[in-house]
Amino acid sequence: MFQPHDTALHQPHVGAPRNRVDGRAKVTGAARYAAEYTAPDLAYGHVVSGAIAKGRIRSIDISAAMAVPGVVQVFTHENRPRTAWRSKAYQDEVAPPGTPFRPLYDEKILYSGQPVALVVAEDSEIARYAASLVRVTYEEEKHETDLAKVRAQAYKPPKTRSGMAPPAPRGDAEAGFGAAPVKVDESYRIAIEHHNPMELHASTVVWEGGGRITVYDKIQGVQNTQSYITHVFGLSKDDVHVKSPFVGGAFGSGLRPQYQLFLAVMAALELKRSVRVMLTRDQMFTFTYRPDALQDMAIAANPDGELQAIRHDVIGNTSTFEDYQESIVSWSAMMYHCDNVATTYKLAQTDTYTPGDMRAPGAPTGMFALESAMDELSYRLGMDPLQLRLKNYAEINEGDGKPFTSKELRAAYQLGAERFGWARRNPKPRSMKEGRELIGWGMASGMWEAQMQKTTARATLTIDGKLEVGTATADIGTGTYTILTQIAADALGLPMEKVTALVGDSKLPFSPVEGGSWAAASAGTAVHLACNTVREQLFKYARGMDGSPLANAEIGRVAFRNGRMELISDPSRFVTIQDAMRAGAVDRIEAEETGSPSRITQLRYAAYTHSAIFAEVRVDEELGRIRVTRIVDAVAAGRILNPKTARSQILGGVVFGIGMALTEESMMDHHLGRFMNHNYAEYHIPVNADVHDIDVIFVEEHEDKINPIGVKGLGEIGIVGTAAAIANAVFHATGKRVRHLPITVDRLLEMEDAD
Incomplete structure (x- = not known):
């Protein structure tokens, strides 16, 4: 022994x-990733995307495509297998209320870029070429993709997505706001963003014979894909084996099965051979995205900084076939101690695909409005932004009155401020300068569910x-x-x-x-x-x-x-x-x-991860070019299982936040109802040159109620509050308050000095 x-x-x-x-x-x-698996006799599918935002297909001519040597079949709504969509009402694991989109279901066009045909060929290049030969004529209907123009039709969703209901109001927000001497009442907005992971969405369906298939799918849950296939195509679980050992990024775009999965499985079952369908980068802009949201935020305080009222009203966009919902206003009800709080959350339909969960869905959006308004309030009070937050620190979850399982946000504020050097900040906007660059320091809080x-x-x-x-x-x-x-x-x-x-x-x-x-x-x-x-x-x-x-x-x-x-x-x-x-x-x-999860814990406690983000920006005074030169992010997230991979998660979230604050914007041509910058060249994500010093601090936090291993999760807290901290730093540097992200050069230069 x-x-x-x-x-x-x-x-x-x-x-x-x-x-x-x-x-x-x-x-x-x-x-190996979903599009890298091969099989004997593998065929390749290429999607033909629709050209209008709303209407119907009058005719579709596939003859030229079918005449190309090597083309196996061209599927449309006219010839797709009728066995598909056996379970019409089926919804996948994370679907919002409504009817999920059904590719090639009928002649109706619900959004621009909708798949209208699938060309299957012996070679991927042949399939792509033949797809260009498919001719579709449309009968167009008037569409509307501008949320601002349909806000009057906003409604409360008849069925609330789990956990997305606005919190109940408390006190009298209107009276509290009216009586308070110091107020902020502004509107905030973040541009639509697309997930755009490096790995394109793809599905490789391997025909095993006898009606059995093995599916390699880009998905964040293989059993969700399996359930989707069995319900939609009427197969048994024993006949559907789904594998996804590696995923090249997803950020929420892989939570739901996307349309390439349906098309690949449909083709494989009909042709009785293996089929791969991989979307192009252009087509990655034809489905899920972070939704648009119109936010009105009113916040008021006494001269000593004690909050007297918070009012947060949001209208988010959704599609015409599903009621997508996010928890945008909840953070305003729970983040700070305030006796008078009222929030509303409504939806308005646009002729687009359904938005989707995108890294910390709802939180970066709602916290941008709240943390920007808190920063504005601090200047009107003549009070340090950090001290304002400490003044109104919430010891319990203000939204439901439950104590936290653990909360070390005070320590995060302290450690982050010390590491950043916050005490050396000159509070006056435009007071810090080096050469031709204005220097700004801003901060914000972050909060995300620990589930x-x-x-x-x-x-x-x-x-x-x-x-x-x-x-x-x-x-x-x-x-x-x-x-x-x-x-x-x-x-x-x-x-x-x-x-x-x-x-x-x-x-x-x-x-x-x-x-x-x-x-x-x-x-x-x-x-x-x-x-x-x-x-x-x-x-x-x-x-x-x-x-x-x-x-x-x-x-x-x-x-x-x-x-x-x-x-x-x-x-x-x-x-x-x-x-x-x-x-x-x-x-x-x-x-x-x-x-x-413990039902007792869920009933008695509130569980959240918290963070304090401090940002430094440098702004070229003449050109308006903004550089984020330094960020300190102090995170309280319970037990850290692996500091190395954990730090990488926060770094990724912070970079995501930099993109939200300064570069990322899916630009819709409302005349066409189509996103126009549908590639990496024109949809600007942060690159290495945009990312400078990011310092991550993990605050010691003992967590013994949520789960036996004492962890809270880190994938999303890194982005929450980051965009707000950067925007607040830009104001400190320039004296210009930009309330519509991203803060691009043109938006900054056209702004007059604020506050």
């Missing part, structure tokens, strides 16, 4: 900055000391493989090299889509529980051995380290994994466990 006792191997993996276990596969090209979803995981330990854990969740680049490996390795005292984590396979135990920053808490908890069950069984075998050194020990007094179980008080008394399993006459121990 003796093994060398290497204390260097005893350090826990959880909480340590471990490298990504999938990193080598990604940088060497070994990791956990019901998830099941399996853990399998084999006698060779190797451990495999698996759950059907996804890894969209956030590091899920790595943190699951860390959790499992610590549970059994193994090196990470001995652990394999499996995700992104519909045959694995149940998991919801990966979204909402809940994957670490949900999948991590399920793996933790499954591994604990394996631990207990393994320990039972160890105690039952003849002459076992652990015969009278309790599991709580035993450490699992270096592939063995040893007494904490006397490490020389131990049993190896191999010996314990031999004693139990088994060569593998397998356990499957489900982690679920």
Whole structure:
């Protein structure tokens, strides 16, 4: 039973900055994505996108396309298989209320860019060329894509999406606002943004014969894709195997199955052969996006900065066939202590595709209005923006009166301000300058839900000391493989090299889509529980051995380290994994466990991640060019499983926020009803030259109520508040308050000095 006792191997993996276990596969090209899987006799589909925003197809001529050598079939609404959409009312896991879009369903055109045909050919280039030969004539109807022009038709959605209802009003916001001496009453808006992950949306459907298919899909939840296919095409789960081991970014665009999936499955089933459909970058602008929202924010305070009233009214756009909703106004009701708060949230229909969840849906939008208004209020009060927030610090969730499971926002304010040097800030706008550049310092708060979803995981330990854990969740680049490996390795005292984590396979135990920053808490908890069950069984075998050194020990007094179980008080008394399993006459121990959120915790407590963001900008006084030169983001998010991957998550969110503040804007030509800058050349995302110093601080925060592993999630908190902090810094630098993002050169130069 003796093994060398290497204390260097005893350090826990959880909480340590471990490298990504999938990193080598990604940088060497070994990791394959949805459009990189191949199959014998693989055909390629290319989508023909519609040219009008509203109306109907009068005729569609596919003869020229069909005449191209190598073209297999051209599918339209006139010849698509009639078995499709067997379950008309089916909605996928994250769909809003309404009727999901059905590709090639009939002659109706609901939005510009809608797929009107699918050309399937032996080669992708042939399919693309033949698609250009499809001739469609339309009967146009009057469309409206400008939210401002339909705001009078705004309505309260008849069915509320879960968790999206505006909070109940408290006090008398109108009276409080009217009586307060210091007020801000302004409108705010953020341009529509498209997700645009690096990996294009694609589905490769492999025909296995006998009506069975294997689907490689770009999706954030393989079992959501599987459910979609089985309901829409009337297949059994046994006939549909979905895999998505790697996802090249998604940011919410992969929560719902997109139309290329339907088209690829339809073609494969009809042709009885493997088919791949991959969208172009242009077509990535024909579906889900962060919605437009008209925000009216009124906030008032006493001269000492005590808030007297908050009123936040929002109208968001949705499609004509679904009521997409976001939690935009909730943050204004819960972020600060205020006795008089009223919020409203309505929808107005535009002739566009349904908006979709995009990194922290609702929070960056709503917090931009709230945190901008708080900044404006601080100048009118002559009060430091940070002190104003501390003055109105909420000790409980002001929206529902529940205490927080944990909240270390005060510490985040303090640590962030100290690291940034906030105390050296000259409060007067345009007072800080170097050369021809005006320097501005701004700050904002961030807040995002700390959620956990019901998830099941399996853990399998084999006698060779190797451990495999698996759950059907996804890894969209956030590091899920790595943190699951860390959790499992610590549970059994193994090196990470001995652990394999499996995700992104519909045959694995149940998991919801990966979204909402809940994957670490949900999948991590399920793996933790499954591994604990394996631990207990393994320990039972160890105690039952003849002459076992652990015969009278309790599991709580035993450490699992270096592939063995040893007494904490006397490490020389131990049993190896191999010996314990031999004693139990088994060569593998397998356990499957489900982690679920505590109903009691949900009823009694509010669970949120918090952050404090401090931003420095430099603005060329003559040209209006803005550079974000420094950001400090202090985040309170419970236990940090891996500081290295966690920091990367916050960095990505901050860069997202820079794009929201300064560059990203999907420009709609309302005459055509179409987004015009549908490529990376004209849709401006931040690049390396736009990103300078980003300092991430993880605030120590003990969390013991949300889940057994004490985590809150980090995927989305990085963007929340970042755009507001940058906009506030731009005002401090220039004295110009831009309330419509992004703050482009033209918008800045045309503004008069404010406040």
